[in-house]
Amino acid sequence: MLKIITKSEEATQVFAKKYAETIGGGDVIGLIGDLGAGKTVFTRGLAEAFGIKRSVNSPTFTLMKVYKIPKKESSIKHLVHIDAYRLKNARELSSIGAEEYFGRVDTVTIIEWADKIKKILPKKTRFIKLKHDKDNKRIIYY
Numbered sequence: 001m002l003k004i005i006t007k008s009e010e011a012t013q014v015f016a017k018k019y020a021e022t023i024g025g026g027d028v029i030g031l032i033g034d035l036g037a038g039k040t041v042f043t044r045g046l047a048e049a050f051g052i053k054r055s056v057n058s059p060t061f062t063l064m065k066v067y068k069i070p071k072k073e074s075s076i077k078h079l080v081h082i083d084a085y086r087l088k089n090a091r092e093l094s095s096i097g098a099e100e101y102f103g104r105v106d107t108v109t110i111i112e113w114a115d116k117i118k119k120i121l122p123k124k125t126r127f128i129k130l131k132h133d134k135d136n137k138r139i140i141y142y
C-alpha cells in the first residue's frame with residue numbers, strides 16, 4: 001500500500017481530489033479508520049472533485065446518500081456515500097438496496113467504516129485506511 005501523511009483537513013481534501021483522478025465508474029472505495037480519522041473529510045474532497053456542490057456530511061442517520069454528479073461530460077453520474085458505523089450487520093445494508101449500486105458503471109460508491117461490511121463488498125473494492133496521529137496529522141494508506 002502507498003502512504004501519505006497530511007497535516008491538515010485541507011491537505012486531506014487535496015489528496016482526495018488527486019485520488020479522484022484515478023477513480024472510474026463502478027469503483028467502490030472502502031474507508032477504514034477510527035472516529036475523527038478523516039473519512040468524511042476525504043469523501044468531501046472527492047465529492048468536490050466530481051463537482052458536487054451540496055454539502056457532504058456523514059450520512060449517519062440515513063445510512064446512504066446518493067449525490068448527482070452535475071458535470072455533463074462525466075460518464076459517472078452518481079456518487080453514493082454510505083456510513084456503516086451504526087449497522088449491526090451487512091444484511092441491514094443489503095435490505096436498503098445498497099449493493100445494487102456497487103459496480104454500476106455510472107456510479108462511484110464510497111463507504112465509511114467499510115470494515116464492518118466487508119462481507120458484502122466487491123472483491124475489487126479499493127480500501128483506504130486513515131490513521132489518527134498527533135493533532136492534525138493523519139496517515140493515509142491507499
Ligand SMILES: Nc1ncnc2c1ncn2[C@@H]1O[C@H](COP(=O)(O)OP(=O)(O)OP(=O)(O)O)[C@@H](O)[C@H]1O
Pocket residue numbers: 006007008009010011012033034035036037038039040041042058085112135136137138
Ligand atoms: N489531516 C487531517 N485530515 C483530515 N481531517 C483532519 C486532519 N487534521 C484534523 N482533522 C480534523 O479531524 C476531523 C475529521 O473528521 P471526519 O468527520 O472526517 O472523521 P470521520 O473519520 O468521518 O469520523 P466518523 O467515524 O465519526 O464519521 C475533522 O474535524 C477535521 O477538521
Ligand SMILES: [Mg+2]
Pocket residue numbers: 039040041058112
Ligand atoms: Mg464520518
